[in-house]
Amino acid sequence: MTWTRIRILLVATAxxxxxxxxxxxxxxxxxKIGNLTGQAKRGKExxxxxxxxxxxxxxxxxxxxxxxxxxxxxxxxxxxxxxRSTPSGSIPLDSDLFDTVGRGIDTTGMPRWLPLTPQNxxxxxxxxxxxxxxxxxxxxxxxxxxxxxxxxxxxSIQRGSEVYxxxxxxxxxxxxxxxxxxxxxxxxxxxxxxxVPYDFTIGTRFKCGESDRDLYRIFMTGLDGTPMPSYVNWVxxxxxxxxxxYLRTLQAxxxxxxxxxxxxxxIARR
Amino acid sequence: xxxxxxxxxxxxxxxxxxxxxxxxxxxxxxxDYTAITVGDAGTISGIVRWAGPIPKIxxxxxTKNAEVCxxxxxxxxxxxxxxxxxxxxxxxxxxxxxxxxQGKAMDLPDAVQHLDQxxxxxxxxxxxxxxxxxxxxxxxxxxxxxxxxxxAASNNIPFPFQNQYIPIAxxxxxxxDLKCNAGHVWMNAEVLVVKHPYYAVTDNHGFFKxxxxxxxxxxxxxxxxxxxxxxxxxxxxxxxxxxxxRPVYSEPITxxxxxxxxKGQTSDVQFSISEN
Numbered sequence: 001m002t003w004t005r006i007r008i009l010l011v012a013t014a015x016x017x018x019x020x021x022x023x024x025x026x027x028x029x030x031x032k033i034g035n036l037t038g039q040a041k042r043g044k045e046x047x048x049x050x051x052x053x054x055x056x057x058x059x060x061x062x063x064x065x066x067x068x069x070x071x072x073x074x075x076x077x078x079x080x081x082x083x084r085s086t087p088s089g090s091i092p093l094d095s096d097l098f099d100t101v102g103r104g105i106d107t108t109g110m111p112r113w114l115p116l117t118p119q120n121x122x123x124x125x126x127x128x129x130x131x132x133x134x135x136x137x138x139x140x141x142x143x144x145x146x147x148x149x150x151x152x153x154x155x156s157i158q159r160g161s162e163v164y165x166x167x168x169x170x171x172x173x174x175x176x177x178x179x180x181x182x183x184x185x186x187x188x189x190x191x192x193x194x195x196v197p198y199d200f201t202i203g204t205r206f207k208c209g210e211s212d213r214d215l216y217r218i219f220m221t222g223l224d225g226t227p228m229p230s231y232v233n234w235v236x237x238x239x240x241x242x243x244x245x246y247l248r249t250l251q252a253x254x255x256x257x258x259x260x261x262x263x264x265x266x267i268a269r270r
Numbered sequence: 271x272x273x274x275x276x277x278x279x280x281x282x283x284x285x286x287x288x289x290x291x292x293x294x295x296x297x298x299x300x301x302d303y304t305a306i307t308v309g310d311a312g313t314i315s316g317i318v319r320w321a322g323p324i325p326k327i328x329x330x331x332x333t334k335n336a337e338v339c340x341x342x343x344x345x346x347x348x349x350x351x352x353x354x355x356x357x358x359x360x361x362x363x364x365x366x367x368x369x370x371x372q373g374k375a376m377d378l379p380d381a382v383q384h385l386d387q388x389x390x391x392x393x394x395x396x397x398x399x400x401x402x403x404x405x406x407x408x409x410x411x412x413x414x415x416x417x418x419x420x421x422a423a424s425n426n427i428p429f430p431f432q433n434q435y436i437p438i439a440x441x442x443x444x445x446x447d448l449k450c451n452a453g454h455v456w457m458n459a460e461v462l463v464v465k466h467p468y469y470a471v472t473d474n475h476g477f478f479k480x481x482x483x484x485x486x487x488x489x490x491x492x493x494x495x496x497x498x499x500x501x502x503x504x505x506x507x508x509x510x511x512x513x514x515x516r517p518v519y520s521e522p523i524t525x526x527x528x529x530x531x532x533k534g535q536t537s538d539v540q541f542s543i544s545e546n
Contacts, residue, residue: 080424089425089438138441167430168414171452182334183414183453190420192516194505222426227451229416229428233436 031094031126036118038094043127046120051128054109059131061191069109072193079132080190080225083208088222088230090141091134097125099209106205144220146213147237152245160246163239167231172197177250190225197227200250215244303466305375308482312531315479316539318363318472318492320354325545327352328499328517332390334453335413339390347456350395351519352497359476360494360543362396367468367480368489368526374482376400376467384408385448385459387415387429392448392459396471396495401463404437414452421446422463428452445522455516460495483531490529492541496520 031038048057054073056063061075074081083100084092101121104112113121129135150156164170172187174180177200189195198206208218220240222230235243329346332339339347353361382398387409399405409415409429416428422444427436440446440463450457462469470478498520504513529537 078424088427089419089423167428168452171414183451186334186453186455187451188505190418190424192503192505192518224424224426227416227418227426229418229426229451231428231430234428234430 029126029130031098031122031129033095033098033118033122033125036122038119038122038124038126040123040126040130043123043125046116046124047127050113050116051124059128065109070193071108071189071195072191073109074225075191076128076131078190078225079134082223082225084221084224085143085217086141086221087144087232088224091138093140093143094122094125094129097128098122101125103209105207107207144217144232145237146216146220147241149212149244150238150241152248156242156245157249158246159239160242160244163235163243164246167234167243172227173200177201177247187227189227195226200247201252203251212241212244212248215247216240219243302371304372306372306484308374308484310485310533311374311482312485312533313479313481313536314367314483314490314529314531314539315477315536316365316541318360318365318476318478318541318543319358320360320476321542321544323545324354325352325497327497330456332456335390335411338411338413339454341389347391349456349458350391351458351495353395353474355474355476357475359472359474361472361474361476362494363472363476363478363541363543364396364398364462364493365470365472365478365480365539365541366464366491366493367466367483368491370466370468370483370488373484374467376403378464378467378469382471384435385417385461386410387417387450387457390415390450390454390457392457394471395459397459397461398469398471399440399461399463400467401440401443401465403440405440405461406435406437408433408435415454415457416451418449418451419446419461420449423461426451462493485531485533487528487530489526490539491524491526492543493522493524494543495522498545 029040052063054063054065054069055061055076056066059076061073063073066073079091081092081097081100082105084090084096086092086096098121101113101116101124104110116124170181171183172179172181174184179197179199181197184197187195187197206214206218207223208214218228220230220232222228327348329348331346332344350362355361378398378400382394382396383403383406385397385405385407386393388411390411397405407417407427407429409432412432414428414430416426418426422442423438423440423446425438427438429436440461443463443465446461446463448459448461468480468483470480472478496519499517500520501518502515503518504515523543525541525543527539527541529539531537
């Protein structure tokens, strides 16, 4: 091959590369979290070692441990994720999946994968995305805005209790937040498995975080794949903060826990 | 270098061709229908009828908010999965042209794009929404409803207040199942997100009509959601800790035919659907 032909080939490759990338789903093989770029190829190896036991080799949540777990492991092929910054119905941001891997999901079998390096977690995110065509066909919506927190006052808490009533949160979560509302026992997730509403009184971390901002985000975005819907259309930011302040009062031992909590969001609040 | 310059045009041509090929599959999936001015059009109409013995339609007990869900005092509610009129016509069947690539602009009726939740029932039961447009949803009931979508959309929207429309953009074409998680387990509806306007939902007599169809031969299909109980799913009721069973319904069924449309004429198509 002559030098000229090599140059022609290089130029053609340079011209073609962006179109091939954008049209063949190559971007779905990657993840971008801040300065980190995750690669699905590397993530596949990690997945085979750490994730396959529960989530299965096909990513369908049918790993060998799945039978013993409740709630069931996430079925990645559905492209539905609970913990998102994006509105209900949208795929999550890469950073949302990255945060979930590191944070784990309390009250479920999903541990905090902090022993894995951030690069490992970014690679896993890239690989998990390959199980659903949604990450090729769709783009995530703009994240739901989280307004600056309003002061915690008795008035705010009182208003929050009224929001809790008017939005009918008690239907699932119960009058006292014990997860025993009149609809609680009929709830099913998107795979028709029974699922329970969050019980605020037991004081465990929420599935998608523990800070006030996390709590705000949870009821504004909803937890897709579960019965928890998105209330973003129904409350103002001020009302949403009032609700956060009220929900904290349902967590009876929240003040005690916060003294030893390692999360800056928790420590900062009280 | 001279050879390089000579070949540059060829390289760009090659690049464009390959880019077009690599994108073609996706483009076809996104938009394979073109709206044109339809001049010499025809009409297709017909009836979807039930054949054979009328099956027993399962009903579920109204277990929650009876004062709102059952204003006339009924104790059970059927899931409206199979509605057969006195004349044998099958309502809620979607009839559409399968292989049409160009025709009139979107003109789906407003009534099938607006969903109401009234007396714990979805009205209408079958909705048609153009891909990329909004499904408008509201609740006329004073109790909490949630609309949990599955299939071609996955939004989960609560309706704590009455009579306020919430629009949700339907981006992917296909079927979206709707259910309520607020204890009204009998509520169900189907949304078809469609790419062209040649879709109709049969009325209570099983009648449908597709208008302004460009002359030609088409494949016409009738789609009906599954109405048979395919199996029972045993699950532990987390509230009572008692094992309960829930019906799992059969998959949707389709029936296809050929139809020829001629200028200024109405083509008649009859569908006969049955248990088998």
